[in-house]
Amino acid sequence: MHKKFKELATRHAILIVHKDYDKVAKLSLFLEEHGFLCLYAKSGLEAFKNFESAKDGIKTLMMQEDNLPIDAYKTIDYIKTELNQTPYCVILKEFAGTATNNAQQLELIDRSFILGEELSDLLRDIVQQEKTFDKQGSCVYSLDYLKEISDNSTEFIEESLQLFSSSVAKEIGDLYLKIQNNNYEEIRKIAHKIKPSFAMVQNHKGVEICDQITYKAKDGELKNIIDDLYAEFTNIQHALKTDYPNLNL
Amino acid sequence: MKKILVIEDNPMVIKSLQFKLTKDGYDVIIAPDGREAMKLLKDATYDLILTDLNLPFVTGNELIAYVKENLQAIPIIVLSTSTQESIIMDAFNMGVEDFITKPFSPNELSLRVKRLLS
Numbered sequence: 303m304h305k306k307f308k309e310l311a312t313r314h315a316i317l318i319v320h321k322d323y324d325k326v327a328k329l330s331l332f333l334e335e336h337g338f339l340c341l342y343a344k345s346g347l348e349a350f351k352n353f354e355s356a357k358d359g360i361k362t363l364m365m366q367e368d369n370l371p372i373d374a375y376k377t378i379d380y381i382k383t384e385l386n387q388t389p390y391c392v393i394l395k396e397f398a399g400t401a402t403n404n405a406q407q408l409e410l411i412d413r414s415f416i417l418g419e420e421l422s423d424l425l426r427d428i429v430q431q432e433k434t435f436d437k438q439g440s441c442v443y444s445l446d447y448l449k450e451i452s453d454n455s456t457e458f459i460e461e462s463l464q465l466f467s468s469s470v471a472k473e474i475g476d477l478y479l480k481i482q483n484n485n486y487e488e489i490r491k492i493a494h495k496i497k498p499s500f501a502m503v504q505n506h507k508g509v510e511i512c513d514q515i516t517y518k519a520k521d522g523e524l525k526n527i528i529d530d531l532y533a534e535f536t537n538i539q540h541a542l543k544t545d546y547p548n549l550n551l
Numbered sequence: 552m553k554k555i556l557v558i559e560d561n562p563m564v565i566k567s568l569q570f571k572l573t574k575d576g577y578d579v580i581i582a583p584d585g586r587e588a589m590k591l592l593k594d595a596t597y598d599l600i601l602t603d604l605n606l607p608f609v610t611g612n613e614l615i616a617y618v619k620e621n622l623q624a625i626p627i628i629v630l631s632t633s634t635q636e637s638i639i640m641d642a643f644n645m646g647v648e649d650f651i652t653k654p655f656s657p658n659e660l661s662l663r664v665k666r667l668l669s
Binding site for chain 2: 491
């Protein structure tokens with residue numbers, strides 16, 4: 303079990319849900335060959351269990367449209383609304399034209415795939431959505447470190463995120479003030495000071511930029527690098543505001 | 552209850568140290584800069600000091616020098632973002648008992664603090 307979770311953390315996991323494994327075996331093998339971790343479930347009920355235990359580890363769900371007792375749309379709706387997880391959702395069809403899709407159902411899914419169709423297009427779309435996912439910021443921070451320190455205290459984590467937001471925003475404001483006055487020594491001190499804040503939300507790019515400002519960059523390069531730091535901070539803020547709409551960030 | 556003076560200017564690091572050390576059963580007093588730390592050191596006694604090196608007003612090195620000259624019994628752990636060997640060596644040469652890099656590992660911090668206070 304431990305090995306499975308380790309793999310979930312490091313590889314893009316795809317859960318394939320179909321009552322008959324033989325019909326999705328080729329798809330599963332193809333995806334495994336391209337580096338994905340494929341999990342299999344027979345029904346929506348099994349899929350719920352997988353999503354609950356994987357805790358955001360499953361990035362893509364592929365599900366037989368007319369699976370019983372809960373069809374793909376109801377399963378996806380439950381995963382999104384009740385489990386608060388947002389995998390890339392692909393509906394698997396036996397052939398074009400099965401089951402009628404209404405607009406509400408289509409809103410829930412990202413794409414459909416007819417079993418037996420060319421697999422490379424599907425692969426391209428999954429890879430593309432993975433890149434978008436990284437770019438959009440759901441991965442620009444991680445709470446693992448804050449959870450480790452606090453033994454999963456929600457109060458501590460939320461207060462720390464608010465501190466991150468307010469204190470780093472203030473320090474970046476100071477960086478812009480100091481650059482106007484060409485106060486490079488102070489700029490390096492501030493970058494050094496806020497580096498652990500980025501490290502604690504596990505944003506490696508922010509850490510790297512702080513190091514660049516503190517140790518590597520020439521004075522004339524600092525303005526552009528501060529812009530990079532601000533952009534990265536904005537990415538984290540955007541992701542945090544999306545994930546924690548109730549916090550005053 | 553053992554009393555620890557934490558000298559640190561990053562609010563997130565302060566919060567984490569306060570949470571972890573309080574949970575471990577210590578009385579934690581915070582100084583956000585070197586000047587405030589000097590005042591606190593003159594007014595009370597502490598069992599351990601955890602200090603950053605880059606501090607406003609009075610630097611970590613100045614503070615360490617003061618403690619090692621006047622309050623030799625208090626062990627010091629340096630907490631720094633820096634992993635540069637020269638900075639670590641300088642701290643040990645000044646007589647500090649230990650050096651931890653930020654962000655700290657919570658278990659490692661607990662063990663090192665416990666070792667110095669036992």
